[in-house]
Amino acid sequence: MKRNEAHKYISVADNTFIKRYVKTGKVKAYPTEHGIRYDRDEIDEAVRHYYD
Numbered sequence: 001m002k003r004n005e006a007h008k009y010i011s012v013a014d015n016t017f018i019k020r021y022v023k024t025g026k027v028k029a030y031p032t033e034h035g036i037r038y039d040r041d042e043i044d045e046a047v048r049h050y051y052d
Contacts, residue, residue: 006038011045021046 001009007017026046029036036044
């Protein structure tokens, strides 16, 4: 999913999504020919284990 979809999906601000999920390595950014995409399953797993 796109970045703007990803942060809305988990109801956080864009900066929060990048800082707490992407930069910490909990969610990977996948470059495609259509831009950067994020995996919904990885996002779900990161949210589930946020406090671990």
